[in-house]
Amino acid sequence: MVDLLRRNRTATPQTSPVSSRKPPRQETFYTASQWRLIWWRFRRHRLAVVGTTVLIILILMAVFADFVAPLSPTSRSTTYVLGPPMIPVFIDDEGEFHFPPIIYGVTTERNEETLRREPKLDTSVERPLHFFVEGEPYRLWGIIESNIHLFGTPDGEPLHLLGTDNLGRDIFSRTVFALRVSLSVGLAGVFISFVIGLVIGGISGYFGGWIDFFIQRLIELIMSIPTLPLWMTLAAIVPRDWNALQSYFAITILLGLLGWTGLARDIRSKLISLREEDYIVAAQLGGSSDWRIITRHMLPAFTSYIIVAISLAFPGIILGETALSFLGFGLRPPVVSLGVLLEGGQNIRTIAQSLWVLAPTIFVILIVLAFSFMGDGLRDAADPYAEQR
Amino acid sequence: MGAESDVLLKVEDLRVTFGIEKTVITAVDGISFDVRRGQILGVVGESGSGKSVTGQSILRILPKSATIQHGSIRLFVDDPKPGDPIEITRLAPNSRQMERLRGGRIAMIFQEPMASFSPVHTIGNQIIEAILLHRRMSKAQARQAAISLLERVGIANPGRRVDQYAFELSGGMRQRAMIAIALAGQPDLLIADEPTTALDVTIQAQILTLLKTIQAETGMAIIFITHDLGVIAQLADEIVVMYLGKIVERGTKYEIFDHPKHPYTVNLLDAVVRHENRGQRLATIPGKIPSPYERPAGCAFHTRCTRKINGVCDQALPPTAHFSATHTADCVLYVDEANADA
Amino acid sequence: MLRMTVTRFITMLITLLLVSVIVFFLVSLPPGDFAESVALSRTIQGERVTEEDVALIRIRLGLDRPLGERYLYWMENIITEGDFGMSFRYMTPVTDVIGDRMGLTALLVVVTLLFTYAIAIPVGVFSAIYQYSLADYIITFLGYIGLAVPNFLMALVLLYFSVTTLDVSGVGGLFSPEYQDAPWSLGRLIDLIGHLWVPAVVLGLSATAGGIRVMRATMLDELNRLYVTAARARGVPSRRLIWKYPVRIALNPIVSTIGWNLRDIASGAPIVAIVLNLPDIGPVFLQSLLDQDMFLAGTLVLYLSFLTIVGTFVSDVLLAWLDPRIRYGVVK
Ligand SMILES: Nc1ncnc2c1ncn2[C@@H]1O[C@H](COP(=O)(O)OP(=O)(O)OP(=O)(O)O)[C@@H](O)[C@H]1O
């Protein structure tokens, strides 16, 4: 699928993907364990490595959200409402070089059309960006008390990296916290999908026959209903009076419940090809029980395959959550997810004047891209001869 | 043997490499041979010896990753200009002239007749395509010609077969249809790359007989590629034996079969005898073919040779020994003959 | 071919039926009673609603009968009269509310699909033929982006540009003001087509990106096949060869993706329509969900599924027509 990454194969179909290593290294190449081999191949996919790195950074940001975000997701500025992003610059408007980079100050200016005073950047005030500065106090994971933030300005004035929304809340801080929620929804959703997919796909693929036939038709049936409208309909059924936490769980479960079909199919087809393998047949003839064959022989054989399928299932769930929340059917404030943040962006007037309210989408795109790059890279590494789809 | 004017195709010092990442594999390593008009030249060798690459070089249908490093391939035909050979190695693979040569002067058939046909076009469609490319005809005439070609290659009920797909034919019939396509352009040379390997023995014999008959009727030359000396015995006039990109021995059929010189040829012949005794499908000789990434130094065959001389065979390339005007072998065992010649 | 078509057609009908059961079951799931919420909304509007009125509404909507019976009744009306039941909110037949809008949605989905393939096929072929060229890398990268950008964001960005740089009426909606409420005419149709491309591009983005990927990958596979070499060996000029053989054969997997793409497109159609405020079923769908008008919502989901299922049927028949191996039952 990702041909950018698998150039060697298509170009030279008749040779093994063994590389240009010199014979002594080649020796080790052959004797390396399965995982080492996968790791070696994975490392050669530049995009996959980049994707994985980005993903790790995003996850770290989410985990240490309180520390990374300069402000809490709910703290509001009364003066800097719908204020533009404060991008750190190395070279100021007079061409002077700064290290550490500087951030401009804030002023207000009357908008000639609306006659309202709007916050603007004041290039005459220059504030240096510092790391590990003191700011709002917080409790990391509800345990560790601190007031040290990753970055900020020493003057203690707020720093709005991606600007503020219509209530004066810091978009960057909110995005960092939203990352935590969105990634956790993705993780939980994928986990639910995966468990269901594994069980149903496993049954279908292992037993075959009419069970397989029945399950496959069922999957086709579910798959013929367009996903997002179905999600919306189900989400609309979630009672309005549930609190944010309850609806968080409801939506996560919903996303998981509808995402398993693709995984079940993948798992089934892999199982079927595995079932024909000699060693499985041998175990069957040897009288091993079904359970033993599944857990002892088949599961290990496609762990790598499962990892690939999971990482490719992530983007769908994350995009689903974003779309649902954007429409107001997903998570509800005060829970902040990337989709919830975008809900405010529905108003085209706001967007036209303050495009930065859409900034959280950059993170949606980053997550999806990172997962696809990583998944594609993993797949090529785990199974260089997989059918291109 | 025959005069120079008999020569239809002259390959000299051909070297073809594949570039994969930073590695370079030499698939064909400086080979030279002639194909005479009306002659069947057998090319034998195990897997990976460069037989197919040689055939693909002549037609300039090598994969993109392949490069012809040096050497020349010349085709001696009377047009465009009488007397002047066509320098195939000088033509661009996609040039108009090269396209006219393919199918028109030189045709090729392959090991997998099923895969050689488009799965969504009828065989008639593909035969007619070949006819229209190389002959001036109306579509209706071309269709008639396609039917008679099918008849000529021994397909019963050609009027019906012409509208069928390759998957509706049996393996033998497919290869016959493939031969029909090859004949469509009335070529001077047919390259048959293991055309019978994928078929069962009885069908194999039928196809060989067909090729022989057609060769006799049309007088075209054939390069017959195979790894099976048994097949070549029935067909070839002259034989070249290849190993890892080099020609290790060449001679007339009788010279090779009755007086094999190179240990590799000897082993191959032994294998045929053993294989016929045991009724195995594939004749094999002892030892493992070295990987193309690790070409042995010196004589490439020394790793498997029972008569290897330590310190000699694994050091220097063996000299060429001449046993007759047509019979040569590259092996130090015949160093006397080589010196006598020099 | 005929037999296969008929079999496929029957399968399609069964699928439709089963999907309708699922959808009906889903919309009947929510707790609470629609009759009461109807009554409530009327009370809010200032009407006096008594218990008897609620009971009457219940009977009128058939809510007093058991689930199975209600389903049969719903289906019977759909099949015999094209009547999809009552909208609780409007208290009118669903078809009156959405009849015209359904046509627009179908048109949008079909136009998007055509647009998707019109782009994906040539670009995929190009990308495969010039594998590893700069253009190929750019196309592949854009393909990734196309798959990663949510289509509602794309719609928002387009809106943004239309508001800030173009004239405002350019992007939202499907008609120019003068045709907004006009009856159908040739002029209105042309106007519609002129407006349709914007939502089609937005909606088709990920399907196009996916299509390019599939086309490119299959082309790369096919270009290495022996039949290509064989055709080259008989002197077929390279340009003609590529279009006659590998492209033609790579069309088969592309055609088999029609069903998938239709599902994706139908899936994204409501949200894009909501953002761009198109006069199709999108905004009605959103409103019906907000109103808990579940029959209307269910009908719309069923309709979108219907588009997908019919599309899959068409793609299967097309595939059999394109590929003799399927027609002759050699491969499935
Ligand atoms: N497309 C390709 N890419 C890379 N290397 C290739 C390719 N085709 C052939 N080679 C290499 O060229 C060498 C000669 O291959 P060739 O196909 O000519 O062998 P052969 O004699 O025809 O063998 P066989 O009996 O298996 O057909 C081999 O070492 C092979 O690895």
Ligand SMILES: [Mg+2]
């Ligand atoms: Mg070969």
